[in-house]
Amino acid sequence: MQEPFKVSIRVKPYEGRSRFLTQRIGKETIIQVECPTQTIRDPDTYEQRSFAFDNVFNDGESTQDIYDQSISQMIYDCVSQGYNGTILAYGQTGSGKSYTMFGNLYDPLVENDGLVSMVLEQLFQMNVKISISYLEIYNEQIRDLIGDQVGLQLNEDPIKGVMLQDVQELQIMTIDHAKSIIINGNQKRVMAATNANQFSSRSHAIIQLFVVNQQYQCKLSLVDLAGSEKANVNEGSKGIRQMEGANINKSLLALGNCINMLACDQSMKKFVPYRDSKLTRLLKDSLGGNTKTLMIGCVKQIVQCHEESINTLKYASRARAIKKKIVQNIKINDVTNCSCNCNSENVSLLQAEIEALKQEVSFQCQLTEEEIEIRLNLKQIDQLQFQNREGLEYLLQQMNSEMIDEDRLKNEIMQYERAINENERIRQELTSQLQSKKKERTDPRDIQIEMLKKEITFLRDQIKQKDLVIDSLKMDKDNSKQSRPHTSYQETDRPKMNKENSIEIDVRKDSLQYCGSSKSIKQPTNREEEQHLQKLNKARDNYKIFRAKMIQLQEKMNYYTKNDVQLNQNQLKEIIDMMNELSTQNGPVLKQDEEMIIYFQKFIKSQTQKSQQQINQSTLNTQITTPQQRSRSVNPNPIRGKGTSQHQRKPLQPTNQSPMNRQLFSNHTKQYQQLVQKGKKESCPTPQNKQKYILEYVKKMENQIPRGSNKSPLQSFSSDNSDKPETILLSVVLSKRFRFNQFNDIIHNYYCLITKANPSSSPNIHLFLTFLIVLYCKIVEIIKFKYGQFLTQRKLKSRAFETMLCLS
Numbered sequence: 001m002q003e004p005f006k007v008s009i010r011v012k013p014y015e016g017r018s019r020f021l022t023q024r025i026g027k028e029t030i031i032q033v034e035c036p037t038q039t040i041r042d043p044d045t046y047e048q049r050s051f052a053f054d055n056v057f058n059d060g061e062s063t064q065d066i067y068d069q070s071i072s073q074m075i076y077d078c079v080s081q082g083y084n085g086t087i088l089a090y091g092q093t094g095s096g097k098s099y100t101m102f103g104n105l106y107d108p109l110v111e112n113d114g115l116v117s118m119v120l121e122q123l124f125q126m127n128v129k130i131s132i133s134y135l136e137i138y139n140e141q142i143r144d145l146i147g148d149q150v151g152l153q154l155n156e157d158p159i160k161g162v163m164l165q166d167v168q169e170l171q172i173m174t175i176d177h178a179k180s181i182i183i184n185g186n187q188k189r190v191m192a193a194t195n196a197n198q199f200s201s202r203s204h205a206i207i208q209l210f211v212v213n214q215q216y217q218c219k220l221s222l223v224d225l226a227g228s229e230k231a232n233v234n235e236g237s238k239g240i241r242q243m244e245g246a247n248i249n250k251s252l253l254a255l256g257n258c259i260n261m262l263a264c265d266q267s268m269k270k271f272v273p274y275r276d277s278k279l280t281r282l283l284k285d286s287l288g289g290n291t292k293t294l295m296i297g298c299v300k301q302i303v304q305c306h307e308e309s310i311n312t313l314k315y316a317s318r319a320r321a322i323k324k325k326i327v328q329n330i331k332i333n334d335v336t337n338c339s340c341n342c343n344s345e346n347v348s349l350l351q352a353e354i355e356a357l358k359q360e361v362s363f364q365c366q367l368t369e370e371e372i373e374i375r376l377n378l379k380q381i382d383q384l385q386f387q388n389r390e391g392l393e394y395l396l397q398q399m400n401s402e403m404i405d406e407d408r409l410k411n412e413i414m415q416y417e418r419a420i421n422e423n424e425r426i427r428q429e430l431t432s433q434l435q436s437k438k439k440e441r442t443d444p445r446d447i448q449i450e451m452l453k454k455e456i457t458f459l460r461d462q463i464k465q466k467d468l469v470i471d472s473l474k475m476d477k478d479n480s481k482q483s484r485p486h487t488s489y490q491e492t493d494r495p496k497m498n499k500e501n502s503i504e505i506d507v508r509k510d511s512l513q514y515c516g517s518s519k520s521i522k523q524p525t526n527r528e529e530e531q532h533l534q535k536l537n538k539a540r541d542n543y544k545i546f547r548a549k550m551i552q553l554q555e556k557m558n559y560y561t562k563n564d565v566q567l568n569q570n571q572l573k574e575i576i577d578m579m580n581e582l583s584t585q586n587g588p589v590l591k592q593d594e595e596m597i598i599y600f601q602k603f604i605k606s607q608t609q610k611s612q613q614q615i616n617q618s619t620l621n622t623q624i625t626t627p628q629q630r631s632r633s634v635n636p637n638p639i640r641g642k643g644t645s646q647h648q649r650k651p652l653q654p655t656n657q658s659p660m661n662r663q664l665f666s667n668h669t670k671q672y673q674q675l676v677q678k679g680k681k682e683s684c685p686t687p688q689n690k691q692k693y694i695l696e697y698v699k700k701m702e703n704q705i706p707r708g709s710n711k712s713p714l715q716s717f718s719s720d721n722s723d724k725p726e727t728i729l730l731s732v733v734l735s736k737r738f739r740f741n742q743f744n745d746i747i748h749n750y751y752c753l754i755t756k757a758n759p760s761s762s763p764n765i766h767l768f769l770t771f772l773i774v775l776y777c778k779i780v781e782i783i784k785f786k787y788g789q790f791l792t793q794r795k796l797k798s799r800a801f802e803t804m805l806c807l808s
């Protein structure tokens with residue numbers, strides 16, 4: 001059955017002594033009752049606000065009227081049909097909540113029953129079994145007002161609903177018995193005198209009546225809530241009163257949140273925060289569950305309470321939007337399988353709550369006890385701050401009112417401000433405490449990561465420092481080179497890469513010392529500081545130039561390697577010189593410099609090997625023809641590579657032939673032809689032998705030719721064979737005076753010497769080949785001198801070879 005949350009409003013009558021009585025607006029009061037709506041006027045602007053309720057009871061109407069119009073039927077329905085029922089009295093302090101619920105409790109001379117007595121009377125008339133429990137919630141603690149036990153625990157039973165552990169339930173036999181229990185309980189309730197009420201209730205009072213008839217059972221809750229006003233500071237209260245106020249506000253705020261959530265559309269309805277306070281937990285069934293509920297909003301009609309009255313009306317009007325399904329409670333003894341509270345809505349609500357609780361528990365599990373406590377305190381402070389700010393705002397609005405006692409208002413505002421500042425301070429303290437606690441229980445891996453990050457930053461700084469030191473050292477080194485021998489560094493002074501890739505520097509003559517990453521740097525003295533900084537800057541610039549040169553060189557090498565360029569001697573020498581200069585004068589300093597130098601060395605090695613291979617290849621490819629073979633050839637050109645066509649290879653013809661070379665070439669050819677004609681064929685070695693020996697000698701010579709020197713190991717060899725004509729020829733060729741154009745004469749002399757000495761004997765083949773090799777070297781030198789800048793190493797060698805073979 002769909003059941004609305006019913007709301008009635010009771011307007012407290014004017015008190016005869018009230019000084020606000022004069023605040024009537026003409027004949028009208030500020031709150032105008034036009035049942036079923038209630039209109040409230042702004043005392044300053046006369047602006048009207050209307051709210052709709054189920055019933056509105058004006059100051060002339062009694063509690064009996066309220067009972068008769070709103071409650072009697074409800075109680076009857078609950079008991080006769082087995083529905084739970086709740087009556088809540090809500091309103092600001094002194095608005096008549098207790099008066100409505102209990103009547104005039106404190107003046108025995110005035111006989112005036114409240115709603116509780118009326119309910120009991122009706123129940124007794126209905127001939128039902130009644131048990132009673134009486135509780136109060138004070139400072140978020142549930143206290144049994146019958147059994148005196150404090151701190152009762154709440155349990156939730158899916159069938160029976162919210163249950164209180166160890167609460168004392170008394171079966172009541174007579175109405176007087178019941179009344180005496182309630183009066184006793186009320187005497188135990190925490191009361192205090194406030195500005196607005198001499199007997200102000202500081203707690204929420206809840207009477208629970210368990211009613212059983214022959215068929216049904218039900219629970220009727222009669223609730224007198226504590227005042228909804230800003231009790232904490234408004235009263236100028238401190239200590240206990242302030243804490244009471246905070247807790248009252250907390251529970252009423254939680255009640256408002258639950259009402260708001262329950263009043264939302266079904267689609268918007270999410271989790272209802274019943275667990276935010278003991279009050280909402282206890283009233284869970286009454287608010288959203290299987291209960292018929294009536295709220296009686298109590299308002300005062302004095303001008304000063306205009307704001308509070310509006311709040312109460314807003315609160316009550318919101319509650320009126322709650323719609324709930326209720327089901328009958330079948331007497332538990334009569335059913336075997338009771339599903340009274342287990343309707344689908346309850347189940348889904350419970351599931352949502354379970355889910356929310358799980359999340360809360362899993363979050364709470366991560367927290368330490370201290371953190372939970374701090375969080376609770378923070379929550380409390382937040383609520384207090386919220387209330388204080390609202391109160392301050394309210395008071396500031398009041399400043400414009402002429403009727404207000406200005407001094408008192410100012411005093412109250414100051415109190416609010418002080419409280420807000422103090423709370424803010426406490427809040428900040430708690431937040432920082434919470435953060436430090438959070439840090440303490442942070443995942444150790446996170447701590448490790450943090451530490452590593454710090455270490456990385458530290459190491460980066462160190463590297464920077466290291467670079468500066470290195471630059472400075474290099475600069476010193478450069479300077480020292482200029483002023484040798486006193487400050488020149490040995491090879492060992494240069495930075496070396498250690499295993500950890502950190503740089504080890506051990507400079508004995510420098511004031512700075514740095515060895516590895518773990519060792520400290522001796523900082524320069526203050527006097528030297530400026531000078532040292534200049535040095536560092538200069539050293540850094542030098543190193544930049546060094547790096548730029550290295551990179552340039554590397555780019556060049558990359559280009560050569562990529563395009564398979566064979567460098568000539570000059571180019572190679574240039575690179576080697578540059579590399580030597582870089583590696584000796586400036587570094588290498590860092591690992592990358594070392595790597596680059598290694599790369600350069602590899603490049604030079606590969607270039608040297610390439611040139612060697614080409615020499616070998618060109619030697620192998622060269623067909624050394626005998627005079628007989630040449631004579632058979634139609635082509636007068638004696639030089640043709642094996643397997644090459646006439647078109648592919650031209651006869652020996654220097655590209656940039658000078659007249660001298662042309663003359664030389666023709667002379668050689670002539671001489672060669674003369675030799676052929678003279679038939680001295682047998683004195684020449686066979687082509688196979690020739691090729692073999694030439695190859696061997698070329699290899700030997702390549703390794704043995706001293707650079708920049710006219711002397712060679714061949715000279716010692718030739719001196720051992722001084723009597724041979726070949727030796728004489730060789731010595732001529734090796735002599736400094738040798739010129740290429742003397743070659744014809746040499747060949748001629750050689751020929752004459754051999755024939756004169758012993759025409760039948762074959763010449764010394766070794767000497768002859770040595771002669772050829774030396775000749776080859778000379779030719780290389782000459783060609784290089786003439787055309788070196790235009791020829792690659794490979795071409796230079798092949799031309800020298802061709803020329804030599806042609807001559808031979």
Ligand SMILES: Nc1ncnc2c1ncn2[C@@H]1O[C@H](COP(=O)(O)OP(=O)(O)OP(=O)(O)O)[C@@H](O)[C@H]1O
Nearest residue numbers: 012013093094095096097098099197200201226227
């Ligand atoms: N309708 C009424 N007719 C006559 N007197 C009333 C009425 N309502 C309240 N009073 C009187 O006003 C005073 C305060 O009322 P009551 O104690 O019920 O307020 P309250 O809302 O319960 O306040 P608190 O929240 O502080 O407990 C009491 O002396 C009470 O007798």
